[in-house]
Structures are given as structure tokens and as C-alpha cells.
Amino acid sequence: MLQYEREPDEAGPVPDNLLLSNRELTVLRLIAQGCSNQEIAEQLFISLHTVKTHARRINTKLGVARRTQAVAKAKTLAWL
Numbered sequence: 915m916l917q918y919e920r921e922p923d924e925a926g927p928v929p930d931n932l933l934l935s936n937r938e939l940t941v942l943r944l945i946a947q948g949c950s951n952q953e954i955a956e957q958l959f960i961s962l963h964t965v966k967t968h969a970r971r972i973n974t975k976l977g978v979a980r981r982t983q984a985v986a987k988a989k990t991l992a993w994l
Contacts (some may be wrong), residue, residue, distance in 0.1 A: 934975060939993065941968040946985045946994050 934942065937958075944954045958965070961976045969981060976987045988994045 916983060917983050934972060934993070937975065938972050938975075941965060942972050942988055945969065945972075945981050946988070 932966065940958065941954055949957070949968065950958065953961055954960075955962045955965045969984075972984050973979060973981070974982050978984050980986055
């Protein structure tokens with residue numbers, strides 16, 4: 915799991931449920947670049963089902979419903 919360092923003035927630790935795996939972060943970056951699930955699958959040599967699973971987990975961890983919301987939240991957290 916990735917852990918992101920926070921600025922000293924930010925209170926509290928990052929909750930564990932907000933931590934993304936390396937693969938989830940890679941998928942999120944490709945989503946942010948505008949790649950479709952199929953394009954992500956082809957680039958990462960994984961199945962379409964696996965991409966959808968990663969995207970679903972990303973959304974769950976970030977507490978959002980859509981991939982555009984996931985990208986926006988990741989940007990506010992300075993993950994992208």
C-alpha cells in the first residue's frame with residue numbers, strides 16, 4: 915500500500931481506507947489521462963475485469979461514485 919506524506923500543518927494521519935495500492939494508483943493515473951478501461955487493460959496487460967475491479971476499489975476508497983470524481987478527489991489530495 916502506498917502511504918502519502920502530508921504537510922506538517924495537516925491534522926491527523928491518512929486513514930487506511932484511503933490508501934491506494936501501486937496498481938490502483940497506476941490505474942487512477944491512466945483514468946486521469948482519459949484512458950478507457952479497455953485502453954488501461956491493454957497498456958497494463960491485465961484483463962478488462964481486473965481494470966474494472968481496480969476502478970471500483972479506487973472509487974470505494976475515495977468515497978466517490980464516478981471516475982471523474984475519483985480523479986478530482988485524488989487531485990485535491992495531491993496524489994496526481
